[in-house]
Amino acid sequence: MPDLCCAADDPSRLLTDAPESLGAATAGAAVRAPHDERPHEGDHDERAAELVMRDLVDTLVQENLYEVAHRRSDRVPAGLAARELGIGESWFRLDLAEGWVCFRARPVSALQSWRFSRGPVWHGGPAGAAPADRPTGPAPDRVRTLRPAELLGLLQADADRTPVPGEAPAAYAHQVLDDLRTAVEHTAATLAARRRLLAGARPATGADDEVGPSGVAGAPAPALTGPAHPLLPRPHCLLAGERLASLRNRPFHPTARAATGWTADDATRYGPLRAEAMPLAWVAVPREGTRWGSAPASEALHRLLLTGTETDALLGLMERHDIDLTTHQPLPVHPWQYDHVLAGPHRDGRATPSRRDPDGPVPLTPALGAFLPTASLRSLATASQAHVHVKLPLSVTTLGVPRLLDPGDLDNGERAESAMRAIADRDPGLRALAGICDERTWAGWSSPGAGPAAAVRPGELAAQVRLYPREVFDGGHRLVLPMAALAAHEWHLLGPLLARARSAEDWGAAQALEFFGELADAFLEMGVGFLRHGVLPELHGQNVVVVLEHGVPRRFVLRDHDTLRFTPGWMAAAGLPDPGYRIKPGDPDSVCLPTGRQLVGFLQTLGLQVNLYGIADALSRAHGIGETAFWKRLALSVDRALDRVGPPPAVADAVRHEVLRAPVWPSRLVLGPLLREGRSRQVTMPAGVGRVPNPLLPAAR
Template identity: 50%
Template structure:
């Protein structure tokens, strides 16, 4: 396929989300096989002219079959706006949104999301240009950096604003983002120890020894002496350089004045940003990453690091380790990052532990399991496989023993179902989107998965109790909306269907379809067969749930992101705006096609 322009990449996700979520009734009102908006407009094979009626005209675009989850999707740019009295003009993503929201007299959130769409176009161009200029873009054993960078070219599949970093300019994205060529040095501060809370990891009180070499440790100690700081009373902490310049001086002004927080040194330690921006690969690369808060927004949510989330992640990790220890299948297939080493700001007595302000000043060391950087295995976040970079990926996968794309997807889907159902049977489910799940590939096999970011382990308490595993005891703000403790097994399974199948695996399938020209329903069929195989080894009550809700139900739950973003606006907190919808069961369409062909 030819490379799409940044505006087209954002338009794809926007038009597809509008149609799938049926926002403003656009899917119901969609007209198909309409006249071309301009006389010179042509159609490629499989394309159809589509129009969305507006009170003062229409939006027109080339549509195509929508595959398993919706009737139509955008085939390619541009999108035109016209009427009986106005010559059609091409419009960008932000203009499409503004024209459509006139139907609903939308609130001020529309302007903010339109700005995010404009930023998404600019930031997509910046990211792809910086990516193209990198000297080594191929993922390889022994390193995660190239794969993290590749994942950043796509970011969260199907989310219209995923490529935008709210609060950063294009220059700042190049300076601090994952495509930066050189390693980034960190500013360091000292924080009074009584103003910090810590993780259970034994190194939580001495993070500097996990990040800095002996030379930088000496420089840090010298800076502390110069500032009149004793490490008996203060703990040194790294801060993201953007955060140190733009957030801490204002948000922690009183603490800086009281010397509860003391600046020490700049440019100590070396790190590369990952696709999540706030997580950094230490340099030289080792099996530990540094995670720092950032006062910017992606996916409509702030990239903070609240200590209560770090604490909940520890609790979730303990629960998963208990399950892995007792289950031979999980023990063979799954490894967990150690996320117990952290510290974060603690407000004085009387402060609100659920306030997001402490999330602006924290740090975590994520330890990967020993052997992850083994020279024999290709390790990459599954999000990298959803990037539209398959000319590079297929070479890396061939070196790992995969040469048939459909067979690769089948192997990946089978292993992924074993991962999801292996936890589901006990009443828990990790958040299985492509940023949180790393896959290890070697000798033509999916050898293992590595899970990270444990703070959203969802659970159905009844099944967890039946398994004899204690509730993790999450700290959740009373009365606040939450999705960790769920009231039914169906709801828990729904997160496998949405984040696991529709975001993660379908994101990969979509990228493969665009590169190889595979029929999308072929890959849905491979997923169906993988699910059916996985059901066969589950306890009867779990097997029946999966069979009825995933294989036989006419509809699946879906994850809606654009509607909630427009209704609520950008979140001031750390949770991405989202809600539940319904989509056709794509496995039924795949089964029908296979039956007809067969």
Template identity: 50%
Template structure:
């Protein structure tokens, strides 16, 4: 196992332990070098940080933490000492167990951290054999770049829980050769369909002529052939749909038909060669603590959200210029009227996502947070300037985020859901995908004349789509939009180009101030107060909730709310 893989995971782990103050880890962090490490050197700008634990102490090199936290991890190793034993380096999963105290699911999460190191090794090993230079109008290289980091600042982001290293190599995004799909016939009266008529003919959208003919010879009109991921076919389909297989409501047809490339999300695949169509399929494994299923109720809610956003884009000049939407109305999934809100129907479903016409350089914003700027910078511009680029990106991002907020809605703006289209180093527009988490504040929607999408939500269930305050809606911009997406990009730029992160926070502050000006007074007042003048911002906690709850049996990632200093307050940035 290479040191690089463990170091990448350890960096995210130490940073989140400090920021979330898990079991008092951050509060007990103090500057100081134990005598046992007296011979270990510091590089310029580094400090020693020691944290006392019941088992002794842990210590590592850190650097000043910037706007959001006191310290950030600088480099390894992380040492365990005290208790009469010689100091020794720790593996990430060992540190997780030591730091998490008595939290219930430490063993399960430590296994995910261990898997993150192992799976990073696979991804980086395969990545070295690929040319990931982004190509105009094509997404696959950017998806693969995004996969080298995945969700920034999450210590299990690189783990595919439930998969071996061999399965990551076989089914993951760095697989060089196209992946073929398996196909089953499902009785049409047992399926629920999207509103686009093409939902009734999925094979025609993803297969070449010879593949379509193979299925046409096997399927009669009472059935529809739908694709199944080969891992899902082997591991989940027999267990989840054994009765339906026995009664021939579901019939296996053919294996290894079609050509696709997995993307960073693993369950979504591009067609090969690339077209505007991507195929999204459920997987009964987990990433970020959430199972990668595809419940039809989520697909239906995504359609409602898409229609809501489409109306707003059509009526708003800025949104029409800055935003394009993927079409997510083509889908089908298992229909069980007695289990409308259950997760089992999400084990057998498929969506065909259709992108708008893409030209210029198109990248998931998550790719910009990857530590791949030696590849990205020359692809974006032969005279790339990181501060100018971040200024342009931050302003364009705020423009369209604020434009949605004026109507009382906000898409989920983390880097995997937003594709940026560039021409040179200038932002042309953003392409939005995964519409099922468009969040709403009904009062602002009503004031702006925006139509409610009327989501189907299980009565009495916890939900985060319809919010009770404007501040809660803005909080999702502060957490997922700014701290995960834009700050993930800023972090990668600062590491590669040797920048002080305060320079980039200043660019974001200037962008916020400029983009407030066209907004209605009531909306601008809330944004100004929450973004610029509040002492603190909400933050997204990920490790503590995962340790307390364990992996989710459903599709929602374990997460909670914490507090960080406001990085845009006048005393924090220049």
């Protein structure tokens, strides 16, 4: 099996013995690859702020937070009279209790009336209009530009002065402000890492292929010949696609680029744009109290992740500590988690695990093996086997969710996978279209009697091996990448690559629309295929990997199964039992949906508005295509999927009515719930349900 990493990656393998105590966190520092600590260039910071601002403004408008959509005026402030509008742009002004905010916007016909066009966002007005974290505001005739946290801070301060009757207070605005600042810092770090990664892949002409603030390439793409380009998907390799996906992250979520708990240096050191493989730390946990997945390899998952030589070294370290595989199981640990959670001291005052604790984890080494981070940060690919990944807990928060691995969630993921495999066994067409990652190999351990004072809490020390279908990495005509990679604003790279794969002479707007149509046809056939059996995987772009054959979407691979949603009535009608999830008392049940209408709603939100529309947005910006063309093509794909799959009448009627005929669609509210409820302690991100105009109705198109 060809390896996953690109030719420029160095799959060097490091082995260092650990000290007796996990408290010696610095033991592995010398053996880990050094990270570049050069300051970020100013343009990275400004570009990062604009990318985050774009998602923030669009979300504010769609969710109509602070009545933003309803308060718009097109009256240009005197301080901006000399500024010009581009073709199709209008002014979007908000008058505050003190001062105003204004930016350029463009009208759109689907999902919302206005979208952010380009920066900056300006603020003018008296000193009293300054946000709380800027005690001195502009003079009445002065104008300044805002960063994302400053804009939200201004709106929140204005709302505090004039509360809207009946509107829930934004009790956690301080968390969101922190996350917005972190998002800008981490985006700047990502852009700087991107530039460094490409430094060795410049074309002979020396042209700069950096992407401008609008997401459109400013110069020719690098040559596609010679050494593997670190951002170009290639056969047998998923890493480049993961890197592309990380450049966009979850589309349209203003804090998606923030990993709260990490510094910018952490994001650079442990993110997918690092140029070389990295080792993992390893500990041994008592088998008593360990939970395992159903796959036999769960009790020795290290053998799937390490070479024979590395396995021998690991077992030798266990022998040195007078333990063996009969009493202890070795588990990999993310190096950041090892240093900041297991090695302590804990920020919340908990005790640090120690080698002297006979019932605790035994430190073996801070560095063994070679692994490559993916866009999800806590999932890493083995450097030598394309189809083997490992998922590890991280005590950081993204999208408002702590990224831990609770054994209960892993168990529910297995139950979901079993349901999906049962469906695939009885549906050859769906089986050919949708592959399923094997995620049944896992192990998790926590301190006995895990509670608030426990040294290791449930979810903090676990590992799950993810096995992709081997065949998707076979053949030089296949490219494999997360669908989220197609939403990255990197089509100056992807377009020529796909043109070559499709044996096309050119790549432009017509080819982009053709590709989107092919992708939408296959994607919706898969979505309706699952709905036919009463279930729906979580079909956002991070969870769905697309397999392109000769540049054409032919198949998908699904991963992260623990949020498979289902409607009992539809499953029963299909002759299937429900997945049998085990939900902890007091935890919300967000996966069992009473009606098919609600189930279809998740296809509309995560599948169409987040995943496919994220791709359409990137193609639209790259090729100057109006969004209407994509929605029109998407409506055709829905009809084709219903014809090809032929679902039961109840399912077909629900899809046809809710997706094609209903005046409104459900939408995913993300910012309002974060402001009101704060970060979640559950596996699902804070979210609510709103309503948007149906973009597939002829009037919207």
